[in-house]
Amino acid sequence: MNQVSRRQLLKTLGAMGLMAGAPAVFANNLGRKRLGVALVGLGYYSRDLLAPALQMTKHCYLAGIVTGSPEKIPQWQKNYRIADYNVYNYDNMHQLANNPDIDVVYVVTPTGTHKKFTEIAANAGKHVWCEKPMAMNEQECQDMIDVCKKNKVQLTIGYRMQHEPNTQRIMQFAKQKPYGDIKTIIAEAGYNGTGASYSWRADPALGGGAMYDMGVYPLNAARYTAGEEPIAVTATMNSTTEVYKNVDETTRFELEFASGARAVCATSYAQSMNQLRAECAKGWYELKPFQSYSGVKGSTSDGIILTAAPENQQARQMDNDALAIINNSRVLVPGEEGMKDIVIVEAIFKAAKEAKRIVL
Numbered sequence: 001m002n003q004v005s006r007r008q009l010l011k012t013l014g015a016m017g018l019m020a021g022a023p024a025v026f027a028n029n030l031g032r033k034r035l036g037v038a039l040v041g042l043g044y045y046s047r048d049l050l051a052p053a054l055q056m057t058k059h060c061y062l063a064g065i066v067t068g069s070p071e072k073i074p075q076w077q078k079n080y081r082i083a084d085y086n087v088y089n090y091d092n093m094h095q096l097a098n099n100p101d102i103d104v105v106y107v108v109t110p111t112g113t114h115k116k117f118t119e120i121a122a123n124a125g126k127h128v129w130c131e132k133p134m135a136m137n138e139q140e141c142q143d144m145i146d147v148c149k150k151n152k153v154q155l156t157i158g159y160r161m162q163h164e165p166n167t168q169r170i171m172q173f174a175k176q177k178p179y180g181d182i183k184t185i186i187a188e189a190g191y192n193g194t195g196a197s198y199s200w201r202a203d204p205a206l207g208g209g210a211m212y213d214m215g216v217y218p219l220n221a222a223r224y225t226a227g228e229e230p231i232a233v234t235a236t237m238n239s240t241t242e243v244y245k246n247v248d249e250t251t252r253f254e255l256e257f258a259s260g261a262r263a264v265c266a267t268s269y270a271q272s273m274n275q276l277r278a279e280c281a282k283g284w285y286e287l288k289p290f291q292s293y294s295g296v297k298g299s300t301s302d303g304i305i306l307t308a309a310p311e312n313q314q315a316r317q318m319d320n321d322a323l324a325i326i327n328n329s330r331v332l333v334p335g336e337e338g339m340k341d342i343v344i345v346e347a348i349f350k351a352a353k354e355a356k357r358i359v360l
Helices: 003-015 019-029 044-053 070-080 093-098 111-123 138-150 165-176 216-226 313-326 335-354
Strands: 035-040 060-066 104-107 127-130 155-157 182-192 230-238 250-257 262-268 270-280 283-287 298-300
Touching (some): 035 044, 044 070, 044 313, 060 313, 093 111, 104 111, 111 127, 111 138, 165 283, 182 216, 216 230, 216 250, 216 335, 230 335, 250 335
Antiparallel strands (some): 182 270, 250 262, 270 283
């Protein structure tokens, strides 16, 4: 479009009372290659990790925010030059349907709210990226999948580790079996968080507790390291502090696989742990740490060193997911993958409560 045409467009928009949004409308609808992302929830993960990562991405950018904390808005607008018309709260979030700047809504709120915000975003015609764990139960997961299919938008779950190069190498080992059959998998993820009250992390209705918060790391890792789905689970849960009296402070669980492999897993708010190891018939391999925001690295029994990737994990994840939308291709971690974990999470809670082996 030549300059005269652009002036005519802006003049027309001005006459319609849309001059304030005209530059963004023009820029975002003519030959655009980058997708506009709105972050829902402006807590630590959005503030310190996703927003900075969106300054590094090639195929998407931070276009808007949705928050229930109005006091946070001025600083976000100052830091990232977010226009007033791209700022929403939880009550008017449905109005995203009228905003061409926003292509993707990234839900970064507590697990207990994922279904609600996914449905609002999908019904507004926006693609959805949802943080893990996907939802509170299998039915919520299915509802999220269904609403996205109904509105013909993509649903992706934020399993950043599945985008990480060393982790992808581990996933290849599951198929290629370079060290023979897998016998035992050890997967552990946790941190010492007993010294403070972490609001939603101590609230079972919002998805608090170690299993929902951190437990999907070892659970998902056990599944992709085994390269198969578990057939049974046993588990124990306990809490030793007042802060986490209503949720699990530590959960330990074992998964059985049809191949005969088993996964010994743990997650905790009371202990730092961060390792993934596969013991095989002809050797072993491990990542330690395996789920940190940077520095994921490992080794194998025959001396191969898996070095840490220098790139930003969140930027890599979001660019991959953006390309899936741009190219209308299969997403790396669809909603169906997130739901598989939640089905097992529910079984883990049942196994712990009933103190028995649960067949999946």
